[in-house]
Amino acid sequence: MQPVFRMQDVARTYRVGDVEVRALDGVDLALWPGEFVVLLGPSGSGKSTLLNLLGGLDTPTRGSVWYEDHDLATGDDASLTRYRREHVGFVFQFFNLLPSLTAEENVALVTEIAASPMPPREALALVGMAGRATHFPAQLSGGEQQRVAIARAIAKRPDVLLCDEPTGSLDAATGRLVLAALARANRELGTITAVITHNAAIAAMGDRVLRMSSGRVVEERRNAVRASADELAW
Amino acid sequence: MLADVELDLSAGEYVAIMGESGTGKSTLLNLVAGLDRPDAGTIAVGGADLAALDDDALTVLRRERMGFVFQAFHVLPYLTVAQNVALPLALVGTPAGERDARVQAMLAAVGLGERGPSMPRELSGGELQRVAIARALVHSPMLVLADEPTGNLDPDTASAVLALLREQVKGRGAAGILVTHSLAAAGTADRILVLSRGGLRERA
Amino acid sequence: MRTLRRVLVRDLVRLGAQAATAALVVACGVAVLAGMFGTWQALERAQREFYAGARFADVFASATRAPLAVERELAAVAGVAAVHARVVLDVVLDVAGVAEPVTARLVGVRADGRHALNAVVLRAGRMPAPRSASEAVASEAFAQANALAPGSEVRAVIAGRLQRVTIVGIGLSPEFIYEIAPGSVVPDPRHFGILWMDEHAVASAAGREGAFNDVAIALAPGARADGVIAAVDGVLARYGGRGAFARDDHASHRYISDEIAQNRVSATWLPAVFFAVAAFLVAVTLVRLTALQRMQIGTLRAFGYTRGEVVRHYVAFAAAIVAAGGAAGFLAGAWLGFALTRLYRDYYHFPSLDFAVDARLAAVVAGALLVVGVAGAAGAAVRVARLAPAEAMRAPVPPAYRAGRLLPALPASLRMIARGIARRPLAAAASAVGFAVGLALLVVGFYFRDALEVLLHTQFEVIQREDVEVAFREGVGPQAVHALARMPGVTRVEGERVEPIRVLSGHRSKRTVLVGVAPGAELRRLLDRSGRSVALPLDGALMSAQLARLIAVRPGDEVDATLLDGTQRTVRLRVAGLVDDWTGTALWADIAVVDRASGIGPRLTGARLRADPGALPALYAALKETPGLAGVSLREANLATFRAILDRSFAVSVAIDIAFAGLIAFGLVYNGARVALAERATELATLRVLGFTRGETAGLLLGEQATLTLVAVPLGLALGTGLAAWFAARLSTDLYRVPFVMTGATLGLAVAVTLACAIVSGALVGWRVRRFDLIAVLKARE
Structure with missing residues (x-):
């Protein structure tokens, strides 16, 4: 089996004022088909940067990033945009729903530009939100908004689902519902799922857990058994 | 939104209020702060019945007797750290000389003695929340209201900020209410109250 | 794309008031452009066609x-x-x-x-x-x-x-x-x-x-x-x-050519002012929108919307505002054009003077709209295009305020206002300049009325003192004065001799008239620059200051005057002094000087009469039957007829000026305050919770606009005064001069009108502070 993502010796530095910040400093990583990976680490450990590189939102200062035969390290804006459009689904900590669109319209926003999407209603049904299709984000609770965001991410049948602190602004019970929706998408659609979080409790859900610190992957662990979302405690 | 809530708080007492989303934590906070009025029942702060006060009187009550700490800090970006902390003193008319001394003492107490002249954008999240705590306490309020003060902070920073908040509230003889959905945060209070549809109950 | 279009429509509705102010100013610009450009075209076409x-x-x-x-x-x-x-x-x-x-x-x-x-x-x-x-x-x-x-x-x-x-x-x-x-x-x-x-x-x-x-x-x-x-x-x-x-x-x-030239000028710069303000408002609205929607932009880009698609989405926002304003403005412009051409028919008589909405007008308007759209959208488009998707997802960096030791003594509230302005000096300056321009527009509008009042007052109340002026068909002997004096009610008669001449000084020459005035004449005053009567010299002549400028003559110089009466006699006249008159380019001399110059003895070409008011009807009746008169002109009747025409056109133009200038002031203040409200909602809510009263909070919100407005007032007054002076110089011709006058009443009225508009729009926004849901604002993520 070939890895879907290959990252070699990747570094990413930013300039903030006069200071040079090393967000990633020599990361090697491979992601395999159907995998559910949890990236753990405190804020500033570089996990968001790693996710941005995987998602084609950013390019590394050094090193190579490959998704199958797409070179994500040297791609220009147009090719990265195409990559994101065809292969990636994103879930964000703050949901990033467009406030002026209903739940269904938020999903349609993505399905309209996808090659072989599922109907928005079907995606909402997958996350248990079919009944709230015509609600605007302001009429939904945080957990409901995040589930709409997941529906939006999976509706285009992406090859990879990248989630940045998906439960970061939710309480535990709601967080579990959201994680269950993610696990279901991973299981039923076979989408590679990468979740970054500083909540160590979520680690039990992953096939693999990577712990990051100061821009490096400092620990890699494989769970023999994946916990289900309702087994998590935090 | 909120039904049958009863709460008594004495000076130096620091309580946490927990509750699922939608149980009315924010409503409770608004009522105590005099930002909203209850449909029934009475709220008194320092012996003053809030129902008897008009908007301006409530404003005066807030500026003199209360301090606030928010999840998103809300440190004013165009004032220096010291000017932010001086704001409540300016509002109650503390003379300039005394004001500077108290601001400096307060900043030292939250571990930011050197950062007075800095602009907020030069500070980290944890430091910003320390500024907010200093601002909430500098005018020696009777009551400090903290709404998810560590919601935007990582766990290590969060515990340091919570410890500071507790120390400052209790040390200055104020009463404190900490609203949070984090059990770890709530654990720093003297007692934990849980808000639910049924009302406010002591956590078992 | 359908869904993105839906976002566009909903954003437009949400920002409705702000988008509408920008659209309204666009509409004003288009209305003025279409109306004035069209009127200019109509006048030119009417003249060209009639002449041909x-x-x-x-x-x-x-x-x-x-x-x-x-x-x-x-x-x-x-x-x-x-x-x-x-x-x-x-x-x-x-x-x-x-x-x-x-x-x-x-x-x-x-x-x-x-x-x-x-x-x-x-x-x-x-x-x-x-x-x-x-x-x-x-x-x-x-x-x-x-x-x-x-x-x-x-x-x-x-x-x-x-x-x-x-x-x-x-x-x-x-x-x-x-x-x-x-x-x-x-x-x-x-x-x-x-x-x-x-x-x-x-x-x-x-x-x-x-x-x-x-x-x-x-x-x-x-x-x-x-x-x-x-x-x-x-x-x-x-x-x-x-x-x-x-x-x-x-x-x-x-007259008609000067009018057409003036129309051409105002059809250019006036709309340009509106378009500049409109582009500014569109730009501010759009830049603010993109700043607020950083995350939305990042999200769309993350989902795979291309840079072009996202940029197009925001450009469409500007296009919608401009198109809506353009359509409304075009209709208003057509109305304005019809109204203006109708007014012009009072003054100018063409077989057809018709405002026409033609392809050329549409093309000019479309071109102007394109420029406004591009200017308004460019800033935001560049920002959107530059925004890296990953960047957009990060929490925005707090605005970079500088500490500055400049204003240490100011209370915190003033410091907030000062830093708010200092943070975006360009936007603040543009806003102040826009406001100043609106005010200046009004000052100029009122000035024209004042200038005409002065012109009419000077001409009809100070210079002309007679009741009736008569012209003889042929030159008559001085004894004609006695016949006139015997007419009913006449109390004073002064003969006058007007001869067409060509005046020559060096290589410059000008066709004009030499007016011979009876000694001791009281019924026509010659005034100097400071408005004092100038006495006629026994020898030599007084020259219109305008003529002196034209042919570069100074008091004391000598000029050659060739009589254009057929004799072609040329006499040398010493220019004893200058007369600051508002019309014409005449020379005045003692009637004896003119008589000597002509070489054909004393003659009169006309006379000025003063009469007992009660006897005027009888005098009129007698004049109607007097043979040999080429014309009779009546000071009061002339003035009354002209005033009637004038009042009609001024009523319209002042109303238009007030509407447009008011709209600019309203739009700028409203827009500025709305932007401030959106950007600083959390700050203002924080202050409310900390113990600022509603009034204090609203004061902070509007303080920036109020400060800019107050700065703009002297600027606008200076600009308006300068523009008025420029117009006075530019519009002055041989036919008439436009006096430069600036009264306190005019300045005060212009300020009052613009400030009233600013206050109303500020109050509308300030009202929102009262209805703040404080906790909801503070709960919202930064």
Whole structure:
């Protein structure tokens, strides 16, 4: 089996004022088909940067990033945009729903530009939100908004689902519902799922857990058994 | 939104209020702060019945007797750290000389003695929340209201900020209410109250 | 893409008020552009078509009496394409329903009206029958002002006899688009008009059978007017030629051409002001929108929307505002254009003056909208395009305020306002300048009214002191004064001798008049720059300051004056002083000086009378029957007619000025305050919770706008005053000068109107602070 993502010796530095910040400093990583990976680490450990590189939102200062035969390290804006459009689904900590669109319209926003999407209603049904299709984000609770965001991410049948602190602004019970929706998408659609979080409790859900610190992957662990979302405690 | 809530708080007492989303934590906070009025029942702060006060009187009550700490800090970006902390003193008319001394003492107490002249954008999240705590306490309020003060902070920073908040509230003889959905945060209070549809109950 | 379009529509609705203010200012710009550009085009087209259709002449001349054969002589002059010789005679009319005597210019026409030049265009009725001395075609303005229609009758003293003349038609001529009596300052269609009569009848009335006293000449293509004028003067010298002149010195042509030129200027810069403000508002709204929607932009990009698609989405926002404003403005502009051209018909009389919405106008408007759209959207588009998707997802960096030790003593609230302005100095400056421009616009609008008031007051109350001015058809002896003095109610008579001259100084020359004034004259004042009466010197002359500027003469200099009375005598005159008059470019001298210069002894060409007010009706009746008068002009009646015309047009233009300037002020303040409210909602809510009262919070919100507004007030007043001075200089011509006056009332009114608009819009936004849901605002993620 070939890895879907290959990252070699990747570094990413930013300039903030006069200071040079090393967000990633020599990361090697491979992601395999159907995998559910949890990236753990405190804020500033570089996990968001790693996710941005995987998602084609950013390019590394050094090193190579490959998704199958797409070179994500040297791609220009147009090719990265195409990559994101065809292969990636994103879930964000703050949901990033467009406030002026209903739940269904938020999903349609993505399905309209996808090659072989599922109907928005079907995606909402997958996350248990079919009944709230015509609600605007302001009429939904945080957990409901995040589930709409997941529906939006999976509706285009992406090859990879990248989630940045998906439960970061939710309480535990709601967080579990959201994680269950993610696990279901991973299981039923076979989408590679990468979740970054500083909540160590979520680690039990992953096939693999990577712990990051100061821009490096400092620990890699494989769970023999994946916990289900309702087994998590935090 | 909120039904049958009863709460008594004495000076130096620091309580946490927990509750699922939608149980009315924010409503409770608004009522105590005099930002909203209850449909029934009475709220008194320092012996003053809030129902008897008009908007301006409530404003005066807030500026003199209360301090606030928010999840998103809300440190004013165009004032220096010291000017932010001086704001409540300016509002109650503390003379300039005394004001500077108290601001400096307060900043030292939250571990930011050197950062007075800095602009907020030069500070980290944890430091910003320390500024907010200093601002909430500098005018020696009777009551400090903290709404998810560590919601935007990582766990290590969060515990340091919570410890500071507790120390400052209790040390200055104020009463404190900490609203949070984090059990770890709530654990720093003297007692934990849980808000639910049924009302406010002591956590078992 | 359908969903993205839905976002666009919902954002437009959400930001409705702000988008609407920007659209309204766009609409104003388009309205002004379409209205004024269209009016300018309409005037130009009307003039061009009328001139071409009626073959308006290029050179004009008059003589005392030239045999008709001379017409052929003139036609032979090199550069002359066509000649039309005729007889012109000024007479006094009695028009039913008009108490005052009316002056008419009788112009000889051929029965078919088809002259080589200056054809009469019939609007109603028919041309006078051949050789009929009792039929005439009346000019349209004159007919309208006096309710004359074909079949109406007027009575005139012609050839010493009181005759009845029947109006058989209503006509127009390219010579009299602007109908103004000779020597008059303002049009007065009720008391002055043109009557076209059979050429033989006019010739015989004037005692000029077989001769002409007026000629119009068309130039051959490429011929220069100067050469032809010199040749014509040569030919007519023997017949009492009064000096030929080109279109530039033709009163009607000059007025209309100056007006068209002014329209062209205001059709350009006025819309430009609105478009600049509109582009600014669109830019501010859009930049703010993209700043607020950073995360949305990042999200769309993360999902795979291309940079172009996202940029297009925001550009469409600008396009929607501009298109909506453009459509509304175009309709308003068409209305404005129709209204303006209707007003112009009061002043200028064309066969057709029609505002037309044509392809050219649409193209100009579309071009302007494109510029506004691009200017308004460019900033935001660049920002959106530059925003890296990963960047957009990160929490925005807090705005970079600088600490600054500049204002340490200021209270915190003022410091917040100061830093708010300092953080975006360009936007603040643009906003202040926009406001200042709106104010300046109003100052200029009010100024025009003031300037006209001063002009009219000076001319009609200070300079002209007579009740009645009469002109004699032929020069008469000084004893005519006694005959006038014996007329009913006359208390004072002052004779006057006006001679056309060409004045020469070095290589500069100018065709004008030399006015001989009776010694001790009181009925016409000559004023210097500071408004004091200047005494006439016993020798030498006083010169109009405008003429002195034109031919570069200073007091004490000597000039040559050539009399254009046929004698072509040239005399040397010392310029003893300057007269600051508002109209014309005359020279004044003691009447004895003029008499000596002419070499033909004492004569009078006119007189000024003062009369007992109670006896005026009797005086009028007597004047109507006095033979030998070429015209009567009545100070008060002239002023009253002109004022009626003026008030109508000023009412419209002042209303438009106030509406537009007010809208600019309203739009800028409203927009600025809304932006401040959106950007600083959490700060303001924080302050409310910390213990700021509602008033204090609203004060902080509006403080920035209030400060900018107050800064803008002196700027706008200075700009308006400067613009007024510029207009005064620019609009001043030989015909009249526009006085520069700036009154406290004008400045105060302009400030009051703009501040009122600013306060209303500020209050609208301030009201929102009262309805703040504090905790909801604070709960929202930064």
